Amino acid sequence: MPQLNMVQAINLALREAMARDDRVVILGEDVGKDGGVFRVTDGLYEQFGAERVIDTPLAESAIVGAAIGMAAYGLRPVAEIQFLGFIYAAFDQLLTHAVRLRTRSRGRFSCPLVIRTPYGAGIKAPELHEESSEALFCHQPGLTVVVPPGPYHAKGLLTAALRHPDPVLFLEPTRLYRMIREEVPEEEYTVPLGRARIVRPGNAVTVVAWGSMLQRTLDAVTGYDAEVIDPMTLSPFDSATLLASLAKTGRLVIVHEAPLTGGFGAEIAAIAAAEAMLMLRGPILRVAAPDLPVPLAKLVDHYLPQPEQIRAALDEVLRY
Numbered sequence: 001m002p003q004l005n006m007v008q009a010i011n012l013a014l015r016e017a018m019a020r021d022d023r024v025v026i027l028g029e030d031v032g033k034d035g036g037v038f039r040v041t042d043g044l045y046e047q048f049g050a051e052r053v054i055d056t057p058l059a060e061s062a063i064v065g066a067a068i069g070m071a072a073y074g075l076r077p078v079a080e081i082q083f084l085g086f087i088y089a090a091f092d093q094l095l096t097h098a099v100r101l102r103t104r105s106r107g108r109f110s111c112p113l114v115i116r117t118p119y120g121a122g123i124k125a126p127e128l129h130e131e132s133s134e135a136l137f138c139h140q141p142g143l144t145v146v147v148p149p150g151p152y153h154a155k156g157l158l159t160a161a162l163r164h165p166d167p168v169l170f171l172e173p174t175r176l177y178r179m180i181r182e183e184v185p186e187e188e189y190t191v192p193l194g195r196a197r198i199v200r201p202g203n204a205v206t207v208v209a210w211g212s213m214l215q216r217t218l219d220a221v222t223g224y225d226a227e228v229i230d231p232m233t234l235s236p237f238d239s240a241t242l243l244a245s246l247a248k249t250g251r252l253v254i255v256h257e258a259p260l261t262g263g264f265g266a267e268i269a270a271i272a273a274a275e276a277m278l279m280l281r282g283p284i285l286r287v288a289a290p291d292l293p294v295p296l297a298k299l300v301d302h303y304l305p306q307p308e309q310i311r312a313a314l315d316e317v318l319r320y
Helices: 006-020 044-048 060-072 084-103 134-138 151-162 212-222 239-249 265-273 297-303 307-319
Strands: 024-028 053-055 076-080 112-121 142-145 166-173 195-199 207-209 224-232 233-234 252-259 286-288
Touching: 006 024, 006 151, 006 166, 024 060, 044 053, 060 076, 060 134, 084 112, 112 151, 134 142, 134 233, 134 239, 134 265, 142 151, 151 166, 195 212, 195 239, 207 212, 207 239, 207 307, 212 224, 212 252, 212 307, 224 233, 224 239, 252 297, 252 307, 265 286, 286 307
Parallel strands: 024 053, 024 076, 076 112, 112 166, 142 166, 207 224, 207 252, 252 286
Antiparallel strands: 142 233, 195 224
């Protein structure tokens, strides 16, 4: 079984889906001849041709708008947005049209669209290249929001997304693209959407983290009896796994790299407060970035949550 990084695993998922289903097409900036800004689509243009791997103008609203039309009329488009911060130009197309197409048409049309985009800070890129604004999209009914944690799950989750009947936003943590290598089966497989996984079992405190913060959290909880949950799909969120863990631990810490106020961690905290209040032995704590735009390169390491902040939150909640 080959050892692949996340770039290679996603490329393999796309290649397999395109070979299996000629309705799958890819469109985006530089996805064709150049193979994408991170080379995720490398080689697909040569294998499947310009009609199925389409280089587009620098126009995110046009990319998503065209993909919605393709999806409505029977194709299964995969639209690449080079960085999550660039998708704001397509916000209207995604929120006004893609996620509403099924309800607007009373089920006559669906929108089997996958939007892939790198997201998150830590690569020290310019402004709008390191956004972590996943909470904006989790608020939209009809949109599935996925964050793969590594190569194995990236391939399986993307394969599942490519078979989903409605829009999926597939957020690929930029820092993890080449950081982790895992055994990835060469044959097709799926990882179910909407299910969390327990990455590390424990009994004293539940810690929820996703994206590039997952690995940082795993490093930080060494020496603690902590159960670490990776949601993998933020929307719909797997509350059953969270509540089962809280029934055992009674304590909750949430870690994410998005700003604290209105981050998706607030929704997780609300679920715990509403459905597990009598299980809790201490306050729900969140470790997140400050309520500031992502700074330029020299300050990024001070902006992102650090292991010592995670450990401080664990120490505080374990005192109760």
